[in-house]
């Protein structure tokens with residue numbers, strides 16, 4: 502029982518370590534993620550400039566997280582596709598396109614949230 506508990510805890514600690522390693526790899530090697538991080542940082546500057554409210558910060562951070570999450574998963578799908586089928590393949594192209602389409606959903610959501618927050622402050 503005690504050993505089960507220890508392996509449960511050490512298993513969770515290992516998972517968090519792997520997840521942090523993945524976070525480091527994504528944010529240091531993947532250009533799409535680095536680009537999104539730069540945009541997110543720029544949006545933070547804009548947020549401070551316009552002194553947005555706490556609720557607006559929450560929506561902005563949520564939108565940013567949504568886009569980064571979708572982009573990260575899209576990157577993982579691309580890597581799997583490239584590993585399984587490095588040559589041109591119509592089915593792989595379709596899978597990559599729909600994975601990118603999911604990022605577009607997140608991006609549209611973020612753009613609409615950004616428009617709701619900032620358009621009234623600009624015009």
Ligand SMILES: Nc1ncnc2c1ncn2[C@@H]1O[C@H](COP(=O)(O)OP(=O)(O)OP(=O)(O)O)[C@@H](O)[C@H]1O
Pocket residue numbers: 533579586587588589590591593594595597598601
């Ligand atoms: N092996 C393949 N077979 C068929 N079409 C492919 C293949 N690889 C890529 N494509 C097509 O090219 C598009 C871009 O794929 P790619 O993997 O270069 O993504 P990307 O968005 O440019 O990624 P990144 O900029 O993160 O490297 C895909 O959405 C798909 O339409």
